Amino acid sequence: GAVVSQHPSRVICKSGTSVKIECRSLDFQATTMFWYRQFPKQSLMLMATSNEGSKATYEQGVEKDKFLINHASLTLSTLTVTSAHPEDSSFYICSASSDDYYEQYFGPGTRLTVT
């Protein structure tokens, strides 16, 4: 299957700072990328959908000014958590798909800890 990478794999930041997480599709062109958040012992929750070259579509309850998503190319999407707080500590996972939505490929996830 296709490979999706995320960087960094884990990050610790101080409250009030911003953190950027990268999601890359390594061997295919991802027209759509999805960002999920997963709290301990819970399921994945979709945060937003981003299509290359256009603004992201956020799920209800997700603050678009706090979670900035950029999908500038067919292989890269970034999620920036602005003014992070301890409650933003979570496991952030991206997925990518090409024109065929029937398979989505997930990245390995990024563990964010805000102190």
Place this chain on the structure above:
Amino acid sequence: DAKTTQPNSMESNEEEPVHLPCNHSTISGTDYIHWYRQLPSQGPEYVIHGLTSNVNNRMASLAIAEDRKSSTLILHRATLRDAAVYYCPLINAGGTSYGKLTFGQGTILTVHP
């Protein structure tokens, strides 16, 4: 978005078959049934997907009920590496939810040696 329900946990012995059920009674005609599994602190791994007919691949088989309101993931011979949380999200292939995966709580599969 159509919801899915699964048992919280299941157990199996190594080398035995495992049948993981998923209920999706509100599935629409354009929803594809997907199965993913997730190990701790890792992203989900694609297992299999289908629409109406049963599907087989190297990892597993997917049996879909005739009314499509339920499906079963079949691991023919469980190994210790199959221990994971299994999810059966639906992907909508039409409308405003196009391409979105909605994950339920999943089933924690424990495999005993």
